[in-house]
Amino acid sequence: MVTTSHYLILGSALFGIGVLGFLMKRNVIVLLMCVELMINGAGVSFVALCRQTGSLEGQVFVLFAMVIAAVEIAVGLSLILLIFRNRATLDVDKLEVLKW
Amino acid sequence: MVKDSCIAGCIWLIPALPLLGAAFNCLLGRRVGNLLVGIIGCGSIGLSAVLSLFIFNTFLALPVEQRRIEVNLYNWIPSGDFSAPLTLLLDPLSMVMAAMVSGVSFLIHVYSTGYMRKDESFARYFFYLNLFVFFMLLLVLAGNFLVLYIGWEGVGLCSYLLISFWYERESAARAGLKAFVVTRFGDFFFLLGIFLIFVNFGTIHFGSVFEKAPEVLSTTTATWIALLIFAGAIGKSAQVPLHTWLPDAMEAPTPVSALIHAATMVTAGVYLVARCYTIFELSPIATHTVGIVGLATAFISATVALVHNDIKRILAYSTVSQLGHMFLGLGVGAPGAAIFHLLTHAFAKALLFLGAGAVIHALHEEMDIKRMGALKQYIPATFWTFTIGALAMSGIPGFAGFFSKDAILHATFVHGGVLVWLMILLTASFTGFYTFRIVFLAFFGEKRWDVHVERPIGVMTVPLAALAFLAIAGGYMGVPHALGGMDKIGGFLAPVFSSHNPAEPAEGGAQAPEILLMVMSAIAAFGGIGTAYYFYMTPQGKEAPNRLRQRVAPIYELLSNAWYFDRVYQAVFVEPFMKAAGFFWEAVDSSVIDNAVRGVANSFLGGGSIVPKLQIGAVRWYALFMVLGITVMLGYVFLLM
Amino acid sequence: MELIQFYIVAAITISSAVSVIMQGRVMYSILSLIVTLLSVAWIYAILNASFLAVVQVILYAGAIVVLFVFAVMMLRYEEIEPQRMRTGLIGCLGLLVALFFIFELILSSATGPFVEEATLSADFGSIKSVGAILYTQYLVPLELASILLLVAVVGAALFSKRG
Known part of the structure; x- marks a missing residue:
């Protein structure tokens, strides 16, 4: 019997892997992918709880989260493009001009 | 009913117009030039005066029982069962006061345009003055204690600002501070009184408080409330022992002294006690206190006025003394007479102050009457109007002061006893003496100055003439029954002092004493004037003042030091306070508190130099801290569960 | 199954x-x-x-x-x-923190108190039902989201042109 908890654990694991990657990787593009992982983890939990409670609000939320993700990727990637053109690197540790 | 609503509709304009004038003079006054400032300043008050006279006229046409109009402008602080609406109340008492305040203010404003015409801060002056009139009108038209208190504090503020008007003079700045602090001391008790009223009644609305007062209040509570309110009145109206600020307040420009420190603000205390008369009536102790304080003030300050040489200070002590008369009138159960005296005194004293202002102006800021003299030929208009004011002040039959003072004297004789009456009679002769001492020393005798006399210009003489007319005619509002008059003012005001019976037409037998009393007080006044004449006008009397001074040197010292009130206050309150303040400043503030503050600041500085090191600009560190924070929070939640 | x-x-x-x-x-x-x-x-x-x-x-x-x-x-x-970027000290710390975080997340997912499982209607989650709620109750957020997308498109284009 698969319970909601199973799906929640799966969502949490996905989210956690996203966090792990975000903390460990240095490539900006990969960091963006990790953010996608986190959003998907949260989405799985949303949809699982949605089925649990029988309301559609959670699904609507996931839909909006997808919109946000798309926006974020579009703007984020174009920023990365710009950065790479100017600095010739994608290493976050080297992008620390915005100190103070 | 039509008239009724017409009045209700425009009451708010009476205080609003001066406020508009004040706003204009405050915001634009420095840009538009003195002429427009003067026109706006006088015009706003003038309109307000015309309006209040018009309303007065309409008001008189109303039947007696309808002469109480309340307007609720705005519900200001609705909070639970407490509400403080911005209510204006028009009844005979506030009507009379509003008409007097706006009228006298208008005349003084007109006079000021002449007196202050060379001052640099012309616009600032008219801003303060208009603002003052607004607060004063708010005070007298207030429909509950809170609105009254706003006006009460507002006039105190304006008084402070105007006393310190020439703030570059240190004495003026100090005098303003003194006036503010001393009156504030009284205001504190007044505020306590208002709280006590609210606790007992659950409302601060005049109508309901005074209606329910006899049932709600026990004698003790009534005494407390009345005494607290009276403490406020003592401060504001410069009664003993808080009178010391008024003579110092003469640092203000002279028209201000006329307006604030003679005619209007200082009478707010009298108005307040009259307004709350229902409460005072419930407590014999409170009424007696009012009477005793009034009597003491009247006597003490009249004696001090005898020996001073500064023309404005004499008038200031005279004002304090006359305010004492009014409180005595309130204390002996004649509020109508007190208000009547308030009105006639306002006219006469405003006239005297403006006249004194003209004299000072003529001699280029000379205030010592010993250095005046023979001014009659130079400024005749001022002389005649000043003399009319002096006659009215001294209570010479036919002039305004006579009727009102007589009303108080009569009530004193009936309710206060012969001894009190004799003291007041003595005071009356003092009044005659010191006012005419000014007249004789300033306008007669030989010339003791050598400057070019600056004649008062038209805008200064016209208000003098108008006030002189009022100082004569004002008394005929209240010709007593004994002289075949109607005592109109007493009858008009009577409904306000509900349980108080207006002086009933005297019986045939009682008439004789009243006339006798009048004759006695007239004799006293003439006696005072005669003595002044003997001392300062006749050759054989020239040496008399000096001889008298030597004969009673201790008394003279006592009087010229104003009964040592200021010295005692200095020694008992001011100096210990300054010492304590110095101690707290040096020992407590600069060592303990300052170091504590600096320590806190330094610790933040030190911490602040460490924390930025964490801001390394590396995204991953920030992310790490973020996740760490969330982890810790989640862990905390788990621990709780 | x-x-x-x-x-x-x-x-x-x-x-x-x-x-x-x-x-x-x-x-x-x-x-x-x-x-x-x-x-x-x-x-x-x-x-x-x-x-x-x-x-x-x-x-x-x-x-x-x-x-x-x-x-x-x-x-x-x-x-x-x-060359492959090494993760460095912060990566090790991040691994530690993230593992602890995952542990906590999974713990909370496994133990959370749940409401009674609802019986679902046949078309639960279908285009029709989601569309109905999206275009009635969530109409304003939907429109805002479309504006957001537009802004993102314009912004992305702007960035790449200016570079």
């Missing part, structure tokens, strides 16, 4: 997600990401969210991943910065 299905999809999701963060080359990461996103779409389908599953495939696996691929190919990043 459902259990087996769940375990299969869970295994695919987790392993591909781990692969996203473990790959050295960015292109491989992207390929792993596609697998993850498709398996999440599968999970949505299991969970009666058929509409969401379709959107997931179209939007994520279609649009977003293509964006990534384009970006990587336009940058020709691997030619310029070919």
Whole structure:
């Protein structure tokens, strides 16, 4: 019997892997992918709880989260493009001009 | 009913117009030039005066029982069962006061345009003055204690600002501070009184408080409330022992002294006690206190006025003394007479102050009457109007002061006893003496100055003439029954002092004493004037003042030091306070508190130099801290569960 | 049956997600990401969210991943910065914190108190039902989201032109 908890654990694991990657990787593009992982983890939990409670609000939320993700990727990637053109690197540790 | 609503509709304009004038003079006054400032300043008050006279006229046409109009402008602080609406109340008492305040203010404003015409801060002056009139009108038209208190504090503020008007003079700045602090001391008790009223009644609305007062209040509570309110009145109206600020307040420009420190603000205390008369009536102790304080003030300050040489200070002590008369009138159960005296005194004293202002102006800021003299030929208009004011002040039959003072004297004789009456009679002769001492020393005798006399210009003489007319005619509002008059003012005001019976037409037998009393007080006044004449006008009397001074040197010292009130206050309150303040400043503030503050600041500085090191600009560190924070929070939640 | 299905999809999701963060080359990461996103779409389908599953495939696996691929190919990043970046001290600390975080998350998922499971209607999660709620109750947020998308498109275009 698969319970909601199973799906929640799966969502949490996905989210956690996203966090792990975000903390460990240095490539900006990969960091963006990790953010996608986190959003998907949260989405799985949303949809699982949605089925649990029988309301559609959670699904609507996931839909909006997808919109946000798309926006974020579009703007984020174009920023990365710009950065790479100017600095010739994608290493976050080297992008620390915005100190103070 | 039509008239009724017409009045209700425009009451708010009476205080609003001066406020508009004040706003204009405050915001634009420095840009538009003195002429427009003067026109706006006088015009706003003038309109307000015309309006209040018009309303007065309409008001008189109303039947007696309808002469109480309340307007609720705005519900200001609705909070639970407490509400403080911005209510204006028009009844005979506030009507009379509003008409007097706006009228006298208008005349003084007109006079000021002449007196202050060379001052640099012309616009600032008219801003303060208009603002003052607004607060004063708010005070007298207030429909509950809170609105009254706003006006009460507002006039105190304006008084402070105007006393310190020439703030570059240190004495003026100090005098303003003194006036503010001393009156504030009284205001504190007044505020306590208002709280006590609210606790007992659950409302601060005049109508309901005074209606329910006899049932709600026990004698003790009534005494407390009345005494607290009276403490406020003592401060504001410069009664003993808080009178010391008024003579110092003469640092203000002279028209201000006329307006604030003679005619209007200082009478707010009298108005307040009259307004709350229902409460005072419930407590014999409170009424007696009012009477005793009034009597003491009247006597003490009249004696001090005898020996001073500064023309404005004499008038200031005279004002304090006359305010004492009014409180005595309130204390002996004649509020109508007190208000009547308030009105006639306002006219006469405003006239005297403006006249004194003209004299000072003529001699280029000379205030010592010993250095005046023979001014009659130079400024005749001022002389005649000043003399009319002096006659009215001294209570010479036919002039305004006579009727009102007589009303108080009569009530004193009936309710206060012969001894009190004799003291007041003595005071009356003092009044005659010191006012005419000014007249004789300033306008007669030989010339003791050598400057070019600056004649008062038209805008200064016209208000003098108008006030002189009022100082004569004002008394005929209240010709007593004994002289075949109607005592109109007493009858008009009577409904306000509900349980108080207006002086009933005297019986045939009682008439004789009243006339006798009048004759006695007239004799006293003439006696005072005669003595002044003997001392300062006749050759054989020239040496008399000096001889008298030597004969009673201790008394003279006592009087010229104003009964040592200021010295005692200095020694008992001011100096210990300054010492304590110095101690707290040096020992407590600069060592303990300052170091504590600096320590806190330094610790933040030190911490602040460490924390930025964490801001390394590396995204991953920030992310790490973020996740760490969330982890810790989640862990905390788990621990709780 | 459902259990087996769940375990299969869970295994695919987790392993591909781990692969996203473990790959050295960015292109491989992207390929792993596609697998993850498709398996999440599968999970949505299991969970009666058929509409969401379709959107997931179209939007994520279609649009977003293509964006990534384009970006990587336009940058020709691997030619310029070919060596694998070492994660360093912060990566180790991050591993520690993140593992603890995952532990806590899973703990909370496993123990959470749940409401009674609702009985679902036949068209739960269908286009019709989601569309109905989206265009009535959530109309204003939907419009705002479209404006947001427009702004993002304009912004992205602006950035790449100015560069």
